[in-house]
Amino acid sequence: MMLLDSESRKSSCLNCGSHVTRDFRRVYGDREDRAHRCHECDTLVRLQRGSAGGLDVPIPGPWDGAPGRHGGNPERWQ
Template identity: 75%
Template sequence: MRLAKAAQKKRCLYCDSHVTHDFRRVYGDSDDRAHRCRECDTLVRLQRGSAGGLDVPIPDPQEAPGRHGGNPERWS
């Protein structure tokens, strides 16, 4: 059982990508869990606390059109 918990901690809780110990320690929550990672979120949102499970005012790239919440058609 203990090994399963340790393996779970090494994965992003949102997209299940591998997350390093240093990333979890710096950006993660108080239990060193990453709620988001560089694979599923932007660096700006991660720096504001999204990896720690906080809601941030910047549009979520997984829910908003375009990588940074912008309109992708305007760049065409």
């Protein structure tokens, strides 16, 4: 019974509490398969560089107030 409880806690993003799949945690999470960030609270670019695994990444996050969703110049994507 304890294993199920542990698994259910791991299935939530540690930052925003959103559900994250086992595969997401395995690929992007830390060594204990925990997701520190997810698609709901961070950008794909940052997740791919390690933010879901708890690493600091040099790309500004969407919460930093930088123009454009990925912290860059929004005109660049047009």
